[in-house]
Amino acid sequence: MRVGLLSLALACAIPHAHGHDLISVEAAEKYLAESGRLLKTIASAQPPAQRAQAHVALGRMLDDIRDLLNRDLATHGRVQGLPTNYLLAEFRSRGLEFQLAAAGNRFLASPHYYREALRLDPQGARADDALLGLLRGHFYDSFSSDPLRPSGQTWALLVEQIRIGETFLKAYPRHAEREEAAFIVLIHYVQASRAAGDSGIAEQFSEKARSAIAEFAARYSGSMRAAALQVLLEGLPRLK
Numbered sequence: 001m002r003v004g005l006l007s008l009a010l011a012c013a014i015p016h017a018h019g020h021d022l023i024s025v026e027a028a029e030k031y032l033a034e035s036g037r038l039l040k041t042i043a044s045a046q047p048p049a050q051r052a053q054a055h056v057a058l059g060r061m062l063d064d065i066r067d068l069l070n071r072d073l074a075t076h077g078r079v080q081g082l083p084t085n086y087l088l089a090e091f092r093s094r095g096l097e098f099q100l101a102a103a104g105n106r107f108l109a110s111p112h113y114y115r116e117a118l119r120l121d122p123q124g125a126r127a128d129d130a131l132l133g134l135l136r137g138h139f140y141d142s143f144s145s146d147p148l149r150p151s152g153q154t155w156a157l158l159v160e161q162i163r164i165g166e167t168f169l170k171a172y173p174r175h176a177e178r179e180e181a182a183f184i185v186l187i188h189y190v191q192a193s194r195a196a197g198d199s200g201i202a203e204q205f206s207e208k209a210r211s212a213i214a215e216f217a218a219r220y221s222g223s224m225r226a227a228a229l230q231v232l233l234e235g236l237p238r239l240k
Helices: 002-011 025-042 048-076 082-093 112-120 127-141 155-171 178-195 199-219 224-234
Strands: none
Touching (some): 025 082, 048 082, 155 178, 199 224
């Protein structure tokens, strides 16, 4: 039941694509033209702010395509269609290759472009998209079914993801996708409370989790994600 509720809540958070063939010939050509333009800007001597925006735009495009590819894998067990395979072959020739998860059941995020955007222009016009891309990318790649049991997530990486999420929530309180970010951050708090090797640190993150859960319940009471809040509370360690 716990995993089922969390899965339902997280399903609401994952962007869904629409269309019959997922990637058509026209869409493939559009992606190739746009990626060519963005790669040209990235490799240019244009100001850092412009190159940062190109990095973010390319990262968002790759995220959109990855979502389509993962739909193909989930539905058919493999990537289908000549346009899709043509696009992937052309991307490989440009150094834009999607990496498969170890289990081979999904393609992983490409966080490099968001990191580079923030390095070039930390407070830039699309820093919000870069932070959100980093937060989402790692989170959804870190587990198969139960987010409270992430695989291969080190303590240092978890702390960094919490920092990224907190930075986003503080800097962009009215962002259209704030709800999803807040939900991811509170799950990271629960993860940290369970993974901390020190009881004092575990208690600190447990308190953060409780506070974030209460805030989420008050702010997003009508959200389907709210159904999972009790499950997350029950996932906190018993420290006393």
